[in-house]
Amino acid sequence: MIVLDHIDFRYDDFTADFNFEVARGEFVAVIGPSGSGKSTLLSIIAGFDRVQSGRILLDGKDVTRASPSQRPVTMVFQDNNTFAHLDLWTNVALGISPSLKLTTSEKQSVDKALARTGLKALARRKPGEVSGGERQRVAIARALLRDEPILLLDEPFAALGPALRREMLDLVKDLQTEKDYTVMLVSHHPDDASYAATRTAFVSNGRILAFEPTQQLLKRRDLPELESYI
Amino acid sequence: MTAASRLTLLAASPALAAILLAVIVGLAPVAAIGIDEGLITGHIVDAYVLRILWFTLLQAGLSTLISLMLAIPVALAFARVDFWGRSLLLRLFALPLALPAIVVILGIVTVYGRTGWLSTLIGNPLNVYGLAGILLAHVFFNLPLATRLLLQQLDGIAPESWRLAAQLDFTQRARFHLIEWPQMRGSLPGIASLIFLLCAASFAVVLTLGGGPSATTLEVGIYQALRFDYDPVRATVLALLQLMLCGLFVLLAGQYAGAMQNWPSLRRTQQRYETLSAGAALGFTLIIVLAGAFVGIPLLAIILSGLFAPFTWPALFSATLTSLLIALPASALSLALAWPLAQASARAASPRWRSLLNLSALLTLIVPPAVLATGWFIAANRAGLALSAAPFLVIAMNALTALPFVLGTLAPSVQQAMAQHDRLCASLGIRGFRRLVLIDLPVLRRPLGLSAAMAFVLSLGDLTAITLFGSQNLVTLPALIYAQMGSYRIDAAAGSALILALFSMAIITLLDRGGARA
Secondary structure, three states: OEEEEEEEEEEOOEEEEEEEEEOOOOEEEEEOOOOOOHHHHHHHHHOOOOOOEEEEEEOOEEOOOOOHHHOOEEEEOOOOOOOOOOOHHHHHHOOOOOOOOOOHHHHHHHHHHHHHOOOHHHOOOOHHHOOHHHHHHHHHHHHHHHOOOEEEEEOOOOOOOHHHHHHHHHHHHHHHHHHOOEEEEEOOOHHHHHHHOOEEEEEEOOEEEEEEEHHHHHHOOOOHHHHHHO | OOHHHHHHHHHHHHHHHHHHHHHHHHHHHHHHHHHHOOOOOOOOOOHHHHHHHHHHHHHHHHHHHHHHHHHHHHHHHHHHOOOOOHHHHHHHOOHHHHOOHHHHHHHHHHHHOOOOHHHHHHOOOOOOOOHHHHHHHHHHHHHHHHHHHHHHHHHOOOHHHHHHHHHOOOOHHHHHHHHHHHHHHOOHHHHHHHHHHHHHOOOHHHHHHOOOHHHOOHHHHHHHHHHOOOOHHHHHHHHHHHHHHHHHHHHHHHHHHHHHHOOOOOOOOOOOOOOOOHHHHHHHHHHHHHHHHHHHHHHHHHHHHHHOOOOOHHHHHHHHHHHHHHHHHHHHHHHHHHHHHHHHHHOOOOHHHHHHHHHHHHHHHHOOHHHHHHHHHHHHHHOOOOOOOHHHHHHHHHHHHHHHHHHHHHHHHHHHHHHHHHHHHHHHOOOHHHHHHHHHHHHOHHHHHHHHHHHHHHHHOOOHHHHHHOEOOEOOHHHHHHHHHHOOOHHHHHHHHHHHHHHHHHHHHHHHHHHHHO
């Protein structure tokens, strides 16, 4: 569950305010023009950006002042989710412990996460030796291993082709249903939203102008900002 | 090869020919004597030569090791701690290599010398000459350089890495092991090679702080063989060794050479999502304070001791004039050589041609000044021109020495401008002189000015060429300072050094402003 209670955020001359709730196990999408504050929204939830006022509740706990690692959140970035000098296995294992001292059962769960995301055969490859889609799978495998109830995806499939994007969305959707994760996906493709998200928020200029069932939102014709965006 | 690239290559050929000729005139007598004297059989590599070679390697190796080992913690501290004056301090770190070497050395002597500030403070005269002094000076030059280069690497870390570290709750140890060290590790061999090269070819430091045959490097050994012993054969042997040593390290470090004259990108610290423990914060602050003092105090000494120094005006005035009369044509010549080369390299038909053209500029790094000077000296002597040709040889050598840096500044801008305007100019039929005046010069005004200023500062601070070719009738500011230091008139030297420092600083400031806007 994600609750943003009258959040107020300022950075230089950019201001944003957010006020909404997402239920546990929901898959929501965030769309909007670039620079509108989509990524800022995720950064606020993950704790990378601090708000000036308001409260952030994650799974019922007030985390407004908590550091990123204290929040029940895994965030997947658009790129640089991996460390180039470590193989995929190690990159995933960092999700358990940065010291990389793992017990036998922890090692097994790393193997399982890799298998679940289709990376088993590539475990010993370096990120530079696999495709962009496979690199993003590493981040998802790590999220699986961390098993935090909230998964934030910041345009993670932007660089992938349409078919591959579908495939990755399917993977995320499967995990979400299986584990009852709350997923928030930022994307600049309205198709992604209509394919995967039950509800979608449209962000413009640091405000959420509409947050409703995806199909309904995409059909709206009364929002000039949405019109010009699509 | 396209018509355009063939044409520019043709236009660059005089510059290429001039550089090649300069190098060949320098190398031919060296090689000839080397072969004559049976270098191949190894007869002339005597104990003296071996001792000089050993000392060159020893001091360069130690200087590199100390500079890098100190620079790593300093760079890590700068990457972590954001404080008021951070960018100012980083600018200060660019000064030791930007100021004329002899000025900086005087600053070091003022602080660490026998009658210097530190000796006075602890009441015990320190010895700044010999190996210890050479190491101190080389670390003074290269610690800030290595810090800046490492910091550049650290700035290149993806912001997502720090976000990951925050999310995955990395400890300080893990941050270093998993993020910072892998990022720095790749650049260490290159940075080490660059520092080694600078120290192995270092002339001013060893000339002023080295003493006798026990603390002499190849570069200074060449000068002594030529100017004191008049022993061209020994100079040649030393030159060949120096050539091999520098050639090897230029190949290893060539790509970093341009960074030497770069100003630091004054970005703020990256957002790292961490809170340092009180102990760690104190430790990193202490590292920055110590590094700042190490670099700052000798620079301060240049100003303070200069302000209260007696100025020897007639000598100072004529030396300043000579310096300007040499630096102006030298920077013009350097630019005239670099311009066609930059154009040819921008239009090069293939990457191989481009790297070949860039190598032509690096030639002057591979062939150290003292080696070239050896050949030119012998050639000029044979032609009976040793004295009358001296000013021209100094100008030519300064132009060649500056060439790698000038081309490094100019080539990227020229390449960008060409890519932008070539098609449009071709379709409008603007070419030749019209194009130069109408398009290229206005567009490239800033990088041209920047590289000219760079060549000017380098030539202004040159001590190598002027000590090799100079005489009582040809005294530049650095030569005057060196002479004053040599005759123990440190206070007079301080005055001259302040004048030279002010001149250089004025131009560096202009350069800095231009660079910030470019």
